[in-house]
Amino acid sequence: MDYVIRGVRAEEWAKARELRLAALQDPVAHLAFLETYEQALERPDMFWQDRTAMAADGIGARQFIAEAQDGRWTGTVTALVERPAGEVRFGEAAEIDQTHLVAVFVRPEARGTGVxxxxxxxxxxxxxxxxxxxxxxxxxxxxxxxARAAAFYRRIGFVASGESVPVPGDPAAREVEYEVLR
Structure with missing residues (x-):
């Protein structure tokens, strides 16, 4: 294996920013992400620092990265913790219903390698x-x-749940929910 899969660390915000900007320049970014390259480019360093720190703490989210031997990040996925609808947390553990995978990206040169x-x-x-x-x-x-992403998700065991939602900003288009059950 020529890469390591690990959680992001809070101090790595500049690398997290660079990978996100690369993702937003992908030819299918308009289908996969809810922000544009221009929007992300305008965000201040504090935004990236906070975002990366939250993704590193592993409480409400966890960002995983694939790091090549030379230190370059080749891919990422973030898992968001989602609690049952309407549940309120007041300093005590709450039931965790599901996680939601977002911000999936693998650099073109690493696609097809198992990353x-x-x-x-x-x-x-x-x-x-x-x-x-x-x-x-x-x-x-x-x-x-x-279709490329949907085929990948099916190949690794995700199945369409039968649910879909309108794409934010384009209610004529739909996003299809895929899931894997425990």
């Missing part, structure tokens, strides 16, 4: 290992026109 599969394996295993009540499912959304 994406390894990132997803890490995110799903992390989800199953969360303390407290067990996570029931891991989900994600994929734009109905993103």
């Amino acid at each position: 994406a599969e390894a990132l997803f394996r890490a995110a799903v295993e992390w989800s199953w290992a969360l303390s407290g009540p067990p996570v029931k499912r891991v989900r994600l959304y994929v734009h109905e026109s993103n």
